Amino acid sequence: MQLETYISDLLYRYDCVTVPEFGAFLTHRVSAKIHESTHAFYPPKKALSFNEQLQNNDGLLANYIADVEKIPYEVAVEKVTKHVKSIKSYLVEGETIAFQNIGELLLNKEGKINFEPSLHINYLTDAFGLSQFTSSDITREVYKEDVEAIEEVIPLIITPEKRKSRPYLKYAAIALIALTVGGFTASHYYGNQIESHNQLAQEEANQRLDVKVQEATFIINNPLPAATLSVEKKQTGNYHIVAGAFRVEANSDKKVDQLRAKGYKARKIGANKYGLHEVVYASFSDRLEALKTLRQIKREHNRDAWLLVKALD
Incomplete structure (x- = not known):
């Protein structure tokens, strides 16, 4: 026993x-x-x-x-x-x-x-x-030390303004700095939002396709079911509906051919950070249009499809 x-x-x-x-x-x-x-x-x-x-x-x-x-x-x-x-x-x-x-x-x-x-x-x-x-060590840049080193070579000297005829220049400089900082903060926040969206979407897709995505070495033999969805022909934009990710690139080519045979404007968008070759149904410039199409694809064709937000080169 x-x-x-x-x-x-x-x-x-x-x-x-x-x-x-x-x-x-x-x-x-x-x-x-x-x-x-x-x-x-x-x-x-x-x-x-x-x-x-x-x-x-x-x-x-x-x-x-x-x-x-x-x-x-x-x-x-x-x-x-x-x-x-x-x-x-x-x-x-x-x-x-x-x-x-x-x-x-x-x-x-x-x-x-x-x-x-x-x-x-x-x-x-x-x-x-x-x-x-x-985890590897993270090297952090200390900007304060860099600024101090620069100031030792090129000192920044602020002297009182003797002429009082153009005080607006001081306020213009302040406004310029505020706009620069605000723009950088907004850009950084937006970038973080996109990264969070992609990470959550990828994790959700990985949970549903754990075997397929993590191993990603399978060969697609079964034909996909017929679809009646009309997909936007436009292939530009930062919103992409992902059909799958494949470790073997030949599998991604086969997936593209199968989707195109069903009427989709499918294409490859390159390898992601995990080395998997991603295939998308279509790409959109309008986020609401991409979400609407995604819901229809998940309902009628592939429940494991997900939305990737990424600016392609």
């Missing part, structure tokens, strides 16, 4: 799985963290431990085994008891018991069980798909 398989299954759903007359495997949630020196990100997880004192049968493990193997509960309890006796005999002989995806157990000099948890699996379902990664 693969006892560790049943224990592992239950650890995804419960914080305590007791093996009668042996001990209990416990989990507790650990928050995500960033290592300050290595800049490594660690996602949230369930930390695993073992308590030899908890040995009373709570019925969880035996009931699960009985349900999976389609055997009576009493038979499942007997099988667990027999397996535990075998494990204890190996431990007494000084052997290390390895539970796959759980960890290793062995007896110490005092006759107590030491447990070394496995670190390659995360039992926290909320963190499914997250993995450890290391």
